Amino acid sequence: MPDYFEIARHFSTEERAVRDSVRAFCTARALPIIGDHFEAGTFPKELIPEIAALGILGANLNGYGCAGVSDIAYGLAMQELERADSALRSFASVQGSLVMYPIHAFGSEEQKKKFLPELANGKIIGCFGLTEPDFGSNPSGMRASAREDGDSYVLNGTKRWITNGNLANLAIIWAKIGGVEGEVRGFLVPTDSRGFEARRINKKLSLRASDTSELVLEDVRIPKSLVLPNVRGMKGPLACLTSARFGIAWGVIGAASACFDSALDYAKHRVQFGGKPIAAHQLVQAKFAEILTQITASQVMVLEASRLKREGLLRPQQVSMIKRHNARTALDTARTCRDILGGNGITLDYPVMRHMCNLETVSTYEGTHDIHTLVLGQDVTGIAAFG
């Protein structure tokens, strides 16, 4: 994948080193096994210790055993994981942005000391329970509830489409205190609590190498010390999602690049119609011109977004724009590359259709393409059109 606008010029020595190290790891360890895991529908658990030892989990957080790298370095790590498979980046996004970030941002000092080092070193795996069977794009309608009872809260509800649900030792459950109109709070729920059950979602055609579950909570009792004390209302989970979407916008560039490289190599070597490679045909060149432009636009957007983030100026609406644009670009790229590979493109011998299937999910989760469209529509017109 050509770095067409040479955005790597803007990376520091450390940022390049992070990119190269994670890429070397993924090439040596993940790529040889990920196709088999995708086919079998299993998450590559054997990679967790090395991913953790590399310091990827919560890498952009400071202290508590986290690496404390820049947002660009974190983005590049996500990009390299997703160059292998969206399942690996999803695993790291959930652990880092949806579990470690809220504890880091909203947790008590005791919670940070207890959980963050072990989440960083992979001894504890986390998951994030916001979405419910009937509340996806509209999470504030959630039915999950928490009832105060002495020194405890008692939780009830169902969460669905939960990445890492069956791997997790710790679930962050967002639930309302005091009924349907109550206030949303975040609860740190050990998954071995009585009344907690994770049910694996099978028959997926996408993110097959990722663990996706439904969480059922029936009278799960947790001490009050496990409530995130420093955030109330939907801004808690929404801040987590903004953090994760930033990583997704970087990550999908990796998946798109993997598809681009595979298709370009194929097109240069696949000979049809009188001895010329298909790359010599105008229709094929038009495809490459389009996806090259769109991927380059994605790269420039995340670079600028990272600079805004460093200055504390990045707005959630801007994150909506880069998630929406880059996930769609990656999906379109994967579909186009699948097309270029012809019949060969439908197999696991090439990474392209695996990425294409994965990116259907990535375009949908963490705010669907259409929901981010409405976020931008509201931002520019001042009129909300969600209802």
Added chain:
Amino acid sequence: MKILVPIKRVADPDNANKLKISSDAKVDTTGLEWKPNPFDEYAVETALRLTENGANTKARVGEVVVVMFGPKEAESTLRAALATGADRAIRIDANDADLDGDVVAQGLKAIVDKEKPDLVLLGKQTVDSDSNQVAQLVAEYLGWPQATFAATIRSEGDKALHVGREVDGGTLHLKVTLPAVVSVDLRIVAPKSVRSAHTAEGHAYPDGVRFAALMAIMAAKKKPLVEEKLSDLVPGATRKIEYTSFALPPARAAGIKVKSVQELVQKLKAEAKVL
């Protein structure tokens, strides 16, 4: 044990399409992405394995000093080696155009005289020029024993090294007394290829070189990196090798179709002369 590991950056082969060569055989490296020479990465990995016990890679038993000839921007390659575990770095300020294997070997001799390592450990060659000269030359200039193309190394109490070299039809074993010069081949990074004086019996590494952890990359910023001048180390250094031209391999000629088995056999006999 104190180990000096000379390393070099090479143009990333994935970016080879950007390489420009002028008519007077000058290579224009503008805009290239660089990578560490793979054999040098193996040498760094070997040096780290020789200065630890394998079980705890954070407990260092010795020192690994990486050294490089190159311009300021090549320091990122030294920082990458520091991030994987090397202790400190030396950059000898030089332009690639002023260097050949002999100048590098003379410069390394001067560094060895200052640093007094027990071992100089190198990749067997760089993948850009494929010269395969520096280890042999520096051993000659130092008057030290050498073992080239090491596939296995076992330290005998950090006083001597038992080196296995893959040769046609088998493995050649030799023992070099330290101080010595050793160059490594690609199989040196197999799980059990290197045993330090401290490695536990039966310890197996993951296959290949280790990956730099993100926190180690951040910490490497603070590890010592000093600069030396080539002119101070080797006054009046001039290269003995000049590149006069570069040419692509000739394009392969098109094949021919034969009409019958008889014709095929006849051509194999008369033209290809393989029957």
